[in-house]
Amino acid sequence: MKKSGQKKRNKKVWFGIGAAVVVVGFIGAKTVFSSKEVEPEYTTYTITEMASLKLDGQVSFLDTRDIFFDPSLGKIAEINVENGKEVKKDSPLLTYNNSDIQATETEQANAVNRNNLQVQQAQENVNLATQKYNEALNKVAAAKQKLNTAKEAEEKETLNAEIQQLNEAVSAANSEVAQANQALQLANSDAVGAANTLEQTRGKVNTVVTAPIDGQVTVDASAMSSTDKPVIKIATQxxxxxxxxxxxxxxxxxxxxxxxxxxxxxxxxxxxxxxxxxxxxxxxxxxxxxxxxxxxxxxxxxxxxxxxxxxxxxxKQMIIPTAAIQKEGQKEFVYVYKAGKAKKTPIETETNLGRKVVKSGLNWKDQVIANPNKELKDNQDVQVAAND
Structure with missing residues (x-):
């Protein structure tokens, strides 16, 4: 009797263990299947601004000008500014003196004087020729007046011959006037040319170099006779x-x-x-x-x-993954994830340096489906995993 009771108890124990195994197996299977059901199929990409591009730079004056010694202008006679001072554009900086040109100036001044004397002489010649011409005209007029009052044929013949000679003298005097005027014009032209040349030369004897810009000057007096470094440097503030x-x-x-x-x-x-x-x-x-x-x-x-x-x-370019973009013909679209649904959204893009840049259709902070497939439809309920 004891063995029979013990067998019954053993059966109950094994039955309990088996039931527990079945329950545990059922729960485990349910957990496995449940995890497969809730595993997200899609990931999202949030549209955010890219990090700023960092580039190297260096502080520089907005504008600088170097003023070097120019031997063609002569020697620097004076520096017209003080080191560290502010100057305005066109202010005098340097004054040059050219001794070689100064000698040329003297020669040209003498030439101007000679030309002026020639003009005076030519003017006197014009005056004399004009006076001679006028006198010849007066003689012709007087002879014609006598001819009008002459009664004798012999006297008239003599006066006609005289008038003819006087007319020839008038013609010659007129030619002399023309030649004298021509000589005067030439002398005036030479005088003007010589005066202009002298003026230009005088402008080179003493040359003033002015500031090309506003700014602060740095003066290096040791460079007054050197072309290797600037005498004056001007820098804007x-x-x-x-x-x-x-x-x-x-x-x-x-x-x-x-x-x-x-x-x-x-x-x-x-x-x-x-x-x-x-x-x-x-x-x-x-x-x-x-x-x-x-x-x-x-x-x-x-x-x-x-x-x-x-x-x-x-x-500020709006970049999205190429894989997120779908096409219908020539038109592009993406799926925007919002409130648990995938919203089909048309977009326009361009390619820049191998990246897809959105021109229109999306806003910052939009979440797009990064890995859409053919099964995904507009307004479909989806579960996603963020992948920013």
């Missing part, structure tokens, strides 16, 4: 930033774009604007084959010339 961009980032810059400039040493920042981008590359360094271009940033930069800076250029 305004400064700009000369930046450098490689060929890989060249298309990411635009004139008029707002940037932030930060000094490398002190970390001081100031806003600026790109005003020009060179189209001619900077000369390559032997150790760096990458092509680079210079660009200029203007702003209020109260820092010392030559300081190194970092230029932060915002990248």
């Amino acid at each position: 305004k400064k700009n930033i000369q930046g450098k961009v490689t060929e890989y980032d060249y298309d990411k810059l635009q004139t008029g774009e707002e940037v932030t400039v930060t000094t490398v040493g002190s970390g001081k920042s100031a806003p600026g604007k790109i005003v020009s981008i060179a189209q001619t590359p900077i000369a390559k360094n032997e150790g760096n084959p990458v092509v680079s271009y210079q660009f200029t940033v203007e702003g209020d930069f109260p820092w010392a010339e030559g300081l190194s800076t970092s230029i932060a250029v915002p990248q």
